[in-house]
Amino acid sequence: xxxxxxxxxxxxxxxxxxxxxxxxxxxxxxxYWNWIRQSPGKELEWVGLTLxxxxxxxxxxxxxxxxxxxVGSKNQFTLQLTSMTPEDAAVYYCVAGSxxxxxxxxxxxxxxAVSA
Numbered sequence: 001x002x003x004x005x006x007x008x009x010x011x012x013x014x015x016x017x018x019x020x021x022x023x024x025x026x027x028x029x030x031x032y033w034n035w036i037r038q039s040p041g042k043e044l045e046w047v048g049l050t051l052x053x054x055x056x057x058x059x060x061x062x063x064x065x066x067x068x069x070x071v072g073s074k075n076q077f078t079l080q081l082t083s084m085t086p087e088d089a090a091v092y093y094c095v096a097g098s099x100x101x102x103x104x105x106x107x108x109x110x111x112x113a114v115s116a
Contacts, residue, residue, distance in 0.1 A: 002029070004094050004107040011113045015077040018081040018112060021071075022094030028075050029054065031104075035068060035079045037090035038109075045090075049097075071083055089114045 009019035022033070035047040048058035050068045058066045067080040083090060095106040 001026040001097055002026070002031070002104060002105055004091060004096060006094050006107045006110040008110055009091075010111055010114070011115060012084050014085055014114055017108065018067050018079070018084050018088070020079045020092055020094075020110065021076050022078070022113075023046045024077070024096070026075075028072065028077070032100060032102065033068075033070070033077045034097055035101070036068060036093045036095055036103070036106075037088075038093075039087070039090040042090075047092075049080070061066065080107050084114050086114045088112070 003025045005023045006020055012018050030052050032049050034049040035046055037047055038044045047062055048066050048068050048071055050056045056068050065082045070077045077114055089112060091109040091111045093109045095103045095105050098104050
């Protein structure tokens with residue numbers, strides 16, 4: 001079974017771009033590689049995913065600001081979220097799923113705050 005670990009800055013300023021990485025061990029396989037977030041007091045929100053084929057799918061409400069990609073040589077997939085606002089403050093999780101909507105293995109999550 002794979003293990004996932006998120007990494008990235010814990011604090012970004014408004015209007016900046018958030019960049020997170022998820023390192024997968026031992027290696028990325030044919031999973032659906034998701035990013036999910038949870039803001040304080042809110043439900044989990046799916047941000048988007050990438051497949052081993054390179055296809056990506058995004059939450060329509062975030063699509064214009066989101067980019068997910070893989071770095072195969074590093075067994076990583078990344079999330080970039082532009083134009084950050086305080087509403088984007090959340091714990092961000094990377095999750096491997098065996099199918100659409102499935103969450104089989106997740107990282108421990110990384111908190112991201114948005115403040116000047």
